[in-house]
Amino acid sequence: MLAFSLQGDFHFSAFRPISLDMKKLLAALLLSLPTVAAAEDFDGMVRATLLPGWRLPNGDHMAALHLELADGWKTYWRSPGDAGIPPSFDWRASTNLQGVAVSWPSPDVFWQSGMRSVGYKHEVTLPLRLRLQNGKQDAHLDGVIDIGVCNDVCLPQRLAISAELPAGNRKPDPRIAAAMADMPYDAEDAGITGVNCTVGPAPRGLGLTVALDLPGATGREETVIEFRDPDLWVADPQTSVQNGRLVAQTRVAHNSRAAFALDRSSMTITVLGGRMPVEIKGCD
Incomplete structure (x- = not known):
């Protein structure tokens, strides 16, 4: 690439x-x-x-x-x-x-x-x-x-x-x-009531699961997850609706392959392809 x-x-x-x-x-x-x-x-x-x-x-x-x-x-x-x-x-x-x-x-x-x-x-x-x-x-x-x-x-x-x-x-x-006026909606305007992240070990990096309480989620959504650190690589998430929540699962790795920590407050989560585009800053 x-x-x-x-x-x-x-x-x-x-x-x-x-x-x-x-x-x-x-x-x-x-x-x-x-x-x-x-x-x-x-x-x-x-x-x-x-x-x-x-x-x-x-x-x-x-x-x-x-x-x-x-x-x-x-x-x-x-x-x-x-x-x-x-x-x-x-x-x-x-x-x-x-x-x-x-x-x-x-x-x-x-x-x-x-x-x-x-x-x-x-x-x-x-x-x-x-x-x-x-x-x-x-x-x-x-x-x-x-x-x-x-x-x-x-x-x-x-x-x-x-x-x-x-x-x-x-x-x-x-x-x-x-x-x-064509920017994604923020979490409040989209009616999001909860954003939760779970981090765990994964081959060649860390596994990351993001769960959103997003009203009207259809299961057709695509998510993009970004961090401020340009050396972090994030795989294209697998996104689905589970138990009424929109869930995005991905893997994060460092370009140097060295150990690293995730600053969840610096995350940006963008939801596309659903009822409305949404951009969320940070994760609990």
Whole structure:
């Protein structure tokens, strides 16, 4: 499997899932001032557009990366699965920039030749929240983005994009607002009343079982489990409904094969393919 390392020393993180009321508010945002977007077409498989967005009251800037994929092609979520290529971002050529937080709308789950991947087809807008050195001045976002795009074969793509981010633009872009409204629901909005984890020995690592009290679980759900530690590998979980609870069973190993401990408070559990996408932070 091809993989890319994260370049630069910027901070990358997902947005905290927004509330149901906020989702409705953002989805209702339909008007904005015209914006100028910088777009590039890469070999006909993917077209990348940088939406310049708007300046926030606290001096941060909201922008977005919009990807359009040719028919039959897909690209990957932040945790792509064993069959996917993880994306990476390099913003070091930007000016008036301290850091970038990439937010990930709810993805789809794909199966091919018995292997699972997680990502997007057709198009996706990734909101970018930029922490600026000076929130009162214009900024320039200059990025090199490594992604994988797949059809019958998977190919790495390097996207070079840039855009000016004017400090005076305060009107939200409805395309970015719609992407923010498409984030997974948090545990409270999804009605989750309990999250329990059990850890035990397993061949070449630790076994992990996550049980969720998720109303309306159908048994068709897929789960993704992530840890902050990039050296931890998590197998694609086996997910089922057992005794009225959604249960995900997986194995966790360290890339060095050394002994390790699991910080359950740093876990992110994402449920896809069911009644609604849900993202849960931490586990009891």
